[in-house]
Amino acid sequence: MDIQDIKSTGKKATRxxxxxxxxxxxxxxxxxxxxxxxxxxxxxxxxxxxxxxxxFVQCGIAEANMMGVAAGLATAGKIPMVTTFANFATGRVxxxxxxxIAYSHKNVKICASHAGLTLGEDGATHQILEDIGMxxxxxxxxxxxxxxxxxxxxxxxxxxxHEGPAYLRFGRPGWPVFTAENQKLEIGxxxxxxxxxxxxxxxTGHLVWKAVEAAKQLAEEGxxxxxxxxxxxxxxxxxxxxxSVRKTGCxxxxxxxxxxxxxxxxxxxxxxxxxxxxxxFVATNDTFGESGPVGELLEKYGLGTKDVVAAVKKVLxxx
Amino acid sequence: MAEIKxxxxxxxxxxxxxxxxxxxxxxxxxxxxxxxxxxxxALYFKIMKHDPAFxxxxxxEDVFFLSNGHISPVWYSVxxxxxxxxPSELKTFRELNSRLQGHPTTHEDLPGIRVASGSLGQGISVAAGLALAKKMNxxxxxxxxxxxxGEQQEGQIWxxxxxxxxxxxxxxxxxxxxxxxxxxxxxxxxxxxxDLGKKWxxxxxxxxxxxxxxxxxxxxxxxxxxxxEKNGKxxxxxxxxxMGKGVDFMEGTHxxxxxxxxxxxxxxxLGQLEETLGDFPAEGI
Numbered sequence: 366m367d368i369q370d371i372k373s374t375g376k377k378a379t380r381x382x383x384x385x386x387x388x389x390x391x392x393x394x395x396x397x398x399x400x401x402x403x404x405x406x407x408x409x410x411x412x413x414x415x416x417x418x419x420x421f422v423q424c425g426i427a428e429a430n431m432m433g434v435a436a437g438l439a440t441a442g443k444i445p446m447v448t449t450f451a452n453f454a455t456g457r458v459x460x461x462x463x464x465x466i467a468y469s470h471k472n473v474k475i476c477a478s479h480a481g482l483t484l485g486e487d488g489a490t491h492q493i494l495e496d497i498g499m500x501x502x503x504x505x506x507x508x509x510x511x512x513x514x515x516x517x518x519x520x521x522x523x524x525x526x527h528e529g530p531a532y533l534r535f536g537r538p539g540w541p542v543f544t545a546e547n548q549k550l551e552i553g554x555x556x557x558x559x560x561x562x563x564x565x566x567x568x569t570g571h572l573v574w575k576a577v578e579a580a581k582q583l584a585e586e587g588x589x590x591x592x593x594x595x596x597x598x599x600x601x602x603x604x605x606x607x608x609s610v611r612k613t614g615c616x617x618x619x620x621x622x623x624x625x626x627x628x629x630x631x632x633x634x635x636x637x638x639x640x641x642x643x644x645x646f647v648a649t650n651d652t653f654g655e656s657g658p659v660g661e662l663l664e665k666y667g668l669g670t671k672d673v674v675a676a677v678k679k680v681l682x683x684x
Numbered sequence: 685m686a687e688i689k690x691x692x693x694x695x696x697x698x699x700x701x702x703x704x705x706x707x708x709x710x711x712x713x714x715x716x717x718x719x720x721x722x723x724x725x726a727l728y729f730k731i732m733k734h735d736p737a738f739x740x741x742x743x744x745e746d747v748f749f750l751s752n753g754h755i756s757p758v759w760y761s762v763x764x765x766x767x768x769x770x771p772s773e774l775k776t777f778r779e780l781n782s783r784l785q786g787h788p789t790t791h792e793d794l795p796g797i798r799v800a801s802g803s804l805g806q807g808i809s810v811a812a813g814l815a816l817a818k819k820m821n822x823x824x825x826x827x828x829x830x831x832x833x834g835e836q837q838e839g840q841i842w843x844x845x846x847x848x849x850x851x852x853x854x855x856x857x858x859x860x861x862x863x864x865x866x867x868x869x870x871x872x873x874x875x876x877x878x879d880l881g882k883k884w885x886x887x888x889x890x891x892x893x894x895x896x897x898x899x900x901x902x903x904x905x906x907x908x909x910x911x912x913e914k915n916g917k918x919x920x921x922x923x924x925x926x927m928g929k930g931v932d933f934m935e936g937t938h939x940x941x942x943x944x945x946x947x948x949x950x951x952x953x954l955g956q957l958e959e960t961l962g963d964f965p966a967e968g969i
Contacts, residue, residue, distance in 0.1 A: 398820075419820065420820075422816065422851075424847065425843075425846065425847075425850075427843035427846065427847065429805075429840040429843055430840055430843035430847050432809070433806050433807075433808070433809020433812070433813060433840070433844070434809050434810070434813035435813060436799055436809075436810045437799075437809070437810040437811060437813020437814035437816065438816060440740060440741065440742070440798050440799065440813070440814050440817070441741050441813075441814050441817030441818065442741045442817070443817055445813075461806060461809075463803075464801070464802075464803045464806060465800065465806050465809070465810055468790075468791060468800045469789070469790045469791075469798075469800045470790055470791070
């Protein structure tokens with residue numbers, strides 16, 4: 366596949382993809398239940414709620430209780446989809462997730478919107494950049510960060526057929542849609558977006574599109590990028606990562622997350638054990654965010670297209 | 685009366701099991717376990733419809749959750765005598781590779797346990813979730829959850845207290861072990877929780893009071909609660925108990941919250957509790 370052939374068909378939010386996925390699984394799975402903590406409107410799942418009001422649980426601004434209620438529903442065989450902002454879906458309720466859900470093997474899907482900097486103007490109190498790390502550390506927790514509307518919808522559909530606790534991370538802003546409509550998502554399977562030989566770029570979430578833009582620019586400069594879209598951060602597709610770096614000999618990881626604990630860390634752990642490889646991180650640099658428009662925030666915190674390009678040039682010199 | 689006597693005899697054996705488990709592992713929480721023995725015996729041997737073959741989803745069954753998971757010795761003993769697993773397994777309490785973890789978990793697949801507990805404040809929410817699922821499924825059985833009085837200091841308790849009445853979970857019965865003690869001392873000194881009855885009533889619950897160490901009163905109260913007409917309101921029973929009940933030197937003090945007796949103390953305690961169903965086999969006690 367030529368990198369220049371990857372094109373956006375327009376912008377839609379990944380949270381809208383979540384809503385579309387909920388509508389889809391609401392029709393196919395009678396035991397899917399949606400919970401929210403006073404953020405029904407933000408989750409864009411009105412189609413599900415209107416079609417199945419009896420399977421929607423408004424928990425109010427009480428996230429700790431919501432996690433426990435979800436664990437109880439799962440005990441009875443329901444598939445609870447717990448929804449709120451990523452900040453309140455993870456850090457605020459880490460112990461509830463750890464004890465009542467992860468350690469107790471409950472089939473609860475934590476569906477977290479407004480993750481990362483792209484929450485925008487609300488600022489750092491709501492912009493969590495540590496959630497992938499927290500969730501990835503929990504034994505048995507699946508962690509998925511899809512890249513666009515279509516992939517988020519597919520992730521919801523895949524998760525309801527996946528037994529076990531999972532964290533699904535998506536976002537607020539309209540974002541380029543560039544993956545296939547009605548795709549099937551295989552949990553734990555990375556997707557090769559373009560074949561290349563000079564450098565591997567492995568990206569997750571919103572940053573996949575930035576990586577695509579960077580790879581296009583690099584191609585024009587004669588740099589051949591092996592580009593991987595990795596929606597599942599845990600379990601990590603180690604085979605895909607190792608196969609890629611064996612071709613290229615260097616790698617750049619891209620994520621809307623702190624450089625500690627996220628995709629970059631997961632990839633570094635894999636490489637250091639199996640195939641030590643020069644790596645550069647496109648991630649926030651151990652900092653909190655701030656208020657601002659999405660584009661300007663990504664630029665300021667080093668998550669823009671030019672930052673991916675710069676990281677590639679840096680890592681190429683380290684080969 | 686014969687039935688009450690029978691339940692009291694089971695309770696005596698359970699109390700022996702508590703002392704022997706905690707003595708053997710030289711760790712664990714005897715005080716609260718002894719105080720709640722009569723309740724758990726009443727639930728599992730008289731009140732609840734339940735299946736020792738153990739189905740995780742509890743469909744068509746009454747379900748019990750233990751939120752204050754540190755009193756695991758009483759639950760393990762009651763589950764064992766109710767047929768969930770062999771009483772001989774009680775000797776492995778808190779040992780390496782045991783299913784009987786210090787705090788109850790699902791991780792080792794011990795029959796009877798549906799969620800890990802012990803990180804306080806979480807059990808009522810989980811029970812409310814299962815009660816809600818029963819409502820959704822048209823399953824008319826009840827969900828019981830035991831919580832400590834010190835545990836009422838956790839904020840999540842009050843989130844759950846709002847959730848139950850709002851969702852008309854009249855199949856949810858919260859029982860608060862009002863023994864007045866917690867690790868650092870009396871609840872009145874650590875952080876006052878009174879008046880628990882008025883607080884839960886103000887949150888929209890039907891509140892009952894009972895003496896949790898009087899088997900007749902426990903049975904009568906629980907029977908009344910489960911038989912009363914469902915009116916949309918969940919039930920909270922404030923259960924007065926004596927921490928360490930049945931062992932004179934453990935009664936009424938927080939000293940035995942999380943402390944194991946030595947050999948002499950264990951023998952003294954066992955001398956006060958009749959062996960009724962046979963002790964589980966164990967070396968040295």
